[in-house]
Amino acid sequence: MPKLIFELSRHGRCARAQVPRHIPRAINIPKHFLRQEEPFLPEVAELQVVRHFTRLSRNNFSIDTQFYPLGSCSMKYNPRGVHHLAMLEGFLNHHPLSLDINSQGYMACAYELQEILKAVTGMSGVSLTPMAGAQGEFAGVAMIRAYHFARHDLERKEILVPDAAHGTNPATAAQCGFIVREIPTDTEGNVDIESLRAAVGPQTAGMMLTNPSTLGVFEQKIQDIAAIVHQAGGLLYYDGANLNAILGKVRPGDMGFDVMHINLHKTFATPHGGGGPGGGPVAVSDRLVPFLPTPIVVQRSGLYAWHSEKECPQTIGRLSAFMGNAGIILRAYMYARLLGKEGMERVAEFATLNANYLLAKLKAAGFTPAYVNRRASHEFIITLKTEAKEWHVTALDVAKRLLDYDIHAPTMYFPLLVPECLLIEPTETESKEMLDIFVEALIQILHEAKTQPDLVRTAPHTLSVRRLDEVKAARELDVVYKQIIDPL
Amino acid sequence: MPKLIFELSRHGRCARAQVPRHIPRAINIPKHFLRQEEPFLPEVAELQVVRHFTRLSRNNFSIDTQFYPLGSCSMKYNPRGVHHLAMLEGFLNHHPLSLDINSQGYMACAYELQEILKAVTGMSGVSLTPMAGAQGEFAGVAMIRAYHFARHDLERKEILVPDAAHGTNPATAAQCGFIVREIPTDTEGNVDIESLRAAVGPQTAGMMLTNPSTLGVFEQKIQDIAAIVHQAGGLLYYDGANLNAILGKVRPGDMGFDVMHINLHKTFATPHGGGGPGGGPVAVSDRLVPFLPTPIVVQRSGLYAWHSEKECPQTIGRLSAFMGNAGIILRAYMYARLLGKEGMERVAEFATLNANYLLAKLKAAGFTPAYVNRRASHEFIITLKTEAKEWHVTALDVAKRLLDYDIHAPTMYFPLLVPECLLIEPTETESKEMLDIFVEALIQILHEAKTQPDLVRTAPHTLSVRRLDEVKAARELDVVYKQIIDPL
Amino acid sequence: MPFIPHSAQDIQEMLATIEAANMEQLFDEIPAHLRVKNVLAIPESLTEMELGRLMRARAQQDNNLLCFIGAGAYEHHIPAAVWEVASRGEFMTAYTPYQAEASQGTLQLLYEYQTMMASLMALDVSNASMYDGATALAEAVLMAVRANRKNKLHRILLPRSVHPFYRQVVKTIIGQQNIQIDDIPFDINTGRISLAVLKEVAAETTTALVIPQPNFFGVLEEVDALTDWAYTKNVISIAVVNPLAMALLKPPGQWGKTGADIACGEGQPLGVPLASGGPYYGFLCCKKEFVRQLPGRIVGRTVDQEGKQGFVLTLQAREQHIRRAKATSNICTNQGLLVTASTIYMSLLGPKGLRQVAITSHQNAELLKEKLSTIEGVEVVFQSPRFHEWVIRLPKPVALVLRQLAERKMQGGFNLNSMYPELGECLLVCATETKTEEDIRKFVTLLTSILSSTNLLDKAEQGGAHAKTYL
Amino acid sequence: MPFIPHSAQDIQEMLATIEAANMEQLFDEIPAHLRVKNVLAIPESLTEMELGRLMRARAQQDNNLLCFIGAGAYEHHIPAAVWEVASRGEFMTAYTPYQAEASQGTLQLLYEYQTMMASLMALDVSNASMYDGATALAEAVLMAVRANRKNKLHRILLPRSVHPFYRQVVKTIIGQQNIQIDDIPFDINTGRISLAVLKEVAAETTTALVIPQPNFFGVLEEVDALTDWAYTKNVISIAVVNPLAMALLKPPGQWGKTGADIACGEGQPLGVPLASGGPYYGFLCCKKEFVRQLPGRIVGRTVDQEGKQGFVLTLQAREQHIRRAKATSNICTNQGLLVTASTIYMSLLGPKGLRQVAITSHQNAELLKEKLSTIEGVEVVFQSPRFHEWVIRLPKPVALVLRQLAERKMQGGFNLNSMYPELGECLLVCATETKTEEDIRKFVTLLTSILSSTNLLDKAEQGGAHAKTYL
Ligand SMILES: Cc1ncc(COP(=O)(O)O)c(C=O)c1O
């Protein structure tokens, strides 16, 4: 492991060519406003910086270097051409508050992406401003709230979520001031319809759902669910994290959803940057259009213009200082244009083909799918319950051991309701050979679990660090160099 | 190690988004001109290509990732800003045969670099066209030939080179039709003056020299050498590979050289690309100006123009289809502007400081310098003669073992006259700490050589491959996949 | 098939393994009548070459503008090394570092970032990023609310000298909860918060005070006094600052006697391009007693099985994927890559370089101010110390002037008209270290000529319809 | 100090270690009177920001030209992935792979390149690059000379249908040795080599025949007949080809009954930008019996101590650093990074994609030819099959027409006037896959209007002084 950059620091060093020339002019700021001592930033030369961070980067798995079957995350190829074009100086140097006449290039892209997202979702209105899925969820649930409010339907205080839902769903509902109520899943991975029926009522503001669900199966009774929620006066929210599974095949709007977000960094292949940025546009049916967050691009006599609070008096408001992650919007737009309508459909087809192929191979190799009778969507779950019991090798151990095989681990222990689970999503951009290599690795690890379980339990062995002590990290909080914080 | 890209190939695959759209038009080429079967190129998808070559890149040492004290190569930091600006579309899309009025931006840079190179070399004329040091040497020696020829001095058939010279020097002289005569080095690393005196005569066309020499010491009698060669009617060639040592301190023109090349990829920090490209501009004193290779940029009433055969009737001619490695010229120009005049001098100062510091530390640690009494220039030699004899650990072994310490090996076994030698050049862009780490590593290896010599003899141990069989490679020639060539 | 590697033979073999007759069958669990019937209303695919032509033309439309707009997004020189390294596939195409052992690069970098940002703010801890400056402020407010359990109703003092868009975002985000926002007016002469007004507005239920530095008008607030006042009133102080300015100005952790409790703001000035408004990132730092309220990801240093140093995401129990409805925030995907760029940027500049960027920006802004104030009819509005931005009043309608400038590719500043109608025809102007004397001269000349032209109104009205931004 | 990390303290400590009083003392072996006395006549240093402004302005000057020039350098779409990956520090900032174990990335890539290029040429082996196409041709000629020891005097048949700059370079490089170059005229009707003429010129001492495909005029040579003729005369055949065209056209290894012996050319069309003429790279392939004559680096596959596959530079005994004055060439630094880009380019396109690029270029060129030949007075000169370039004759002076086009940022082609005066006012025009119908329409419209304008001569003469390139 490289040292910390602070350990390379020497007083007086910096990247000289980057420092502006000294101007012989006074600083017109009274002294009591000024900083007295320097912040603790590293003092290093340009080569040291480039070498340090280049070396750090090499201590990462990534799509560009490894297969990354991280369920629910759609880690597909991020086209380099898209990134390259988004870095054109005309885009990079453009100020967000430029007048419209100086912004038509960018606005054309944003406008067209709004139209494309309407087409793929079957919705009537789109706002691109949410900066990730969770913020899209926030916007969506806030719109549900605003909708009921506008109709003076003020007692709807509950949002329903399946027990399999992603953590952002309940967290969002809570952040919007709702009470969260969990709906159980039946043995086939579907929402338990009877429980749902029992749960809805005049207090129901809406339900958040993803379909296919995070269990990797398509919710077949989706129309029943929609009917139940709608009849109770609630609205249906579609968590678009799994849109990759159905792109061009079936549309949330057609399934009865009222509002949804789209994770551009998943389905639209924008790079995830080791944690972000993302993009979480929201799409809505007619009745929610007035509530969309602003700004929104409109086309008016051949010119693009921004619509904001003034033009959208019922909007839930603004979600970012400017207009969201514009560069991600640009990239998603370009990806959509590269794919075109045929390409969109192929995404779902091949994502599904890859997932079902993997599932079939793993089943044949003796792994246990969480839902044996179901078709996999673009992802699926295997449970290592038996293995954990028999050989005391957990899903975590298997995941860590996979890293030694130079493959990123699948999502572990999510959804929470399936014990010792791995959620596996290969995506459409991986080749059959890569999938075969993955299956081989898992078979090998299963074998190791039986024959040398310690090897698996103490994995990884080949990376820059062995298994890390998370408990110590949380107990002896060290989150800032040289400033160890006492346990709280 | 990654597989070969051909092993990833599957019939029918390619990076679809990169293939031009089919146009419904006939191909107006008779069949007998056409290729019948496909070339053996890999058929792979875009992600596979990006992943394959990204992974390959990670199997390399480089300046961006490691200390690289490769003597004679000046592996210093290659400023990223320079690369970035050279990739501006206005530069990349510019055709070499664009009319001058559409080329003023590039030509301004080339012209100014010519002027800068004159200033740092103390010469009167510069041509940027040679594409690397060796082609610069070719141009230089061809000019020497043309010079004598123009004076009807037709019997000068010999070029002198010191025994320490780089292989390109004799190879170039031979390629120019000269007979090569080696001059021995004295015990202090200087050219043996008596031998030189004995060697010159009416057959002497010139002498090729670098100063400081490839032995890492400054040739103090350079003016005597110049006088001897000049009195014999020969011209003096300066191999600019070591210009980094003297930049802004002493100039070849002032030392009495008539002609020289400059390795832009060394002294001017253009990236070496794993083998190239480089740049090898030639600079000459007055009397050789008419013979410079073309094209050359001139300034004429505020506009830049190309001078070529027509304006330079005595030129040795053209050395490349267009005007040499234009992109490298651009980068060298930018580097020179970032450094400015003060920066130029600092290059020599700190390159020399680093080399002498390393030398002092290594001496103190018990290593044997090739020239104990001499000041190191920007590089220096240690000889492992004793170590080789005592512990049967060679310079090659030590070099390979250094790789395990995550440091690139110095140049080995060059110059040829010093046994078991390592030629060490740290360059000015490395920090003191890095040099200390290097010294520590060498001390450690020396210790290993004594205590566990096999560890050193079989190094490297930590890279993707162990020591490679070069003899087999040459004997069982396999230079094209699936087409093993029989031993010839 | 762009980006899909499957050969015809692959497809056959895979379908055979699945025991599916064709691709269609893979979707047999989807009710047939729900399936998309018509072809999607989306254009046909483009090749990368075709896309390149389209996008170059679009980028060209918005290119080569000279920019004196600030207002929350600032043009600074970004060393090429920043994005050359940040764009490496291993940083750019990685997911969140859930598998710590396979993500030490990102994790160590984030730990370094946290250290740098906390130190720049002179506070104890930093998280690994929020979406942007505005949402960071909203989250800071929510932190304060969570930290102060004694109040049932929470009132937040939110001065009007805070960026108007930030205030809007705060309202959108915390508006869903039982929190009241009190707008604090600014002193019309100084352009800053007046302590007297503050005292009037404050109440028992006041939970937090937001203190901008510099404020939206570029003016420096009397942060010491404000922080001290908050401390004495048991009000949590939330700084919202330009991080670059903190290399020159007193940082939040040193305001007043105790320092501000929380600091947040927009990270964009530290190596992130303007890029039409994003992706940027919000930073959020606080005193250590608030760390459990801190939303978002936090990286901690720990050891591996062999005692070797390593880094992990820590305190995850605060986060949505563990605590679900009780999480400190719903944020999941954050702005990691931007933080990567900023960390490289701060490393290149170091404390002295960063300070020099701040100083040069300030100096250029002062120069521009001097020059502009010599134009007849142009008036500098607030007479307080400024950082690199300030307000001028024009003798003609700002919208029309900006429009005329824009037609000549000059972006003269941000129109305050609709946000602060009480100020009249005011413009917020900014200069950073990127501006040369030549740029400043150009701007002054052009503005002079526009202001002295008599037919300004006629000309501009034709185009007036398009003269707005997305306010 | 840009790029120099030393702090003041470092310097002190280091000088102390060296036992030097100051920096000056480090240069004490240099005779004092030789030292530079005056400050170098070089401008002061710029910051990266300042340099950026300067270089952006310069790039802008030469930007946005529509290009129909070919003549040895061709504009093709380069997938972004090519240079995004080739520019990675580990490829770009590595030296020659002298330490094989630490350079397996570069070495494996070169092995893959050799395989691709040899296969594209249908020959047995390839080296790892020459400087450019022209020097590759010169080296190919030298190979032929070395391979043919029976001749004392060597005569090389070098057709005038070969790129004139290549012919000049060959003369510069081999002109230093005892080799005679025989220019072979082309048939004025077909634009290609006539076998009859060849037979006349050939002599006992003829060592090699150079065969271009397509030739400089874009015309396809009758390569089968030429190769067969050379074979029967014991003359070594050297193909000089556009490598991209070889995805569509018959490759050198399949010419005639035996195939050409050596193939070389310019690698630029395979993923290398125009960039004012370089860096490009030359490729050089041959039949296996010539491998010991092949200059430059060659990578071989071998095994390590444990039998694992690995790659090394091989046959180094041919090279200058071992064989010195007897080396096959003096080349040392080559064009590795360009080969890296080309290898990525060929991998992305594959055999079918590459063929499609060639076909589309051909089709666009044919379309352009049709359209241009409808302009009054414009005449297509050679009636032979072409690849993507061809010659037209104009009714007005080419130099003046080009100048007028250039003023409107249209680059109409390469002026053949000074190289081939016998052809009259001729222009070499090229279209590749990058040209749209719209581009072609623009060109035709502009040329039509220029040719029909009556005052062409007057207007253009004013600027005529600058209307030349570096011919
Ligand atoms: C099912 C699901 N919903 C929501 C989200 C949250 O999206 P984001 O990370 O873009 O905020 C995720 C992200 O992993 C997810 O997988």
Ligand SMILES: Cc1ncc(COP(=O)(O)O)c(C=O)c1O
């Ligand atoms: C001393 C010396 N001379 C000449 C050369 C040849 O230069 P190039 O590799 O640029 O052709 C080198 C390169 O290593 C060298 O070190």
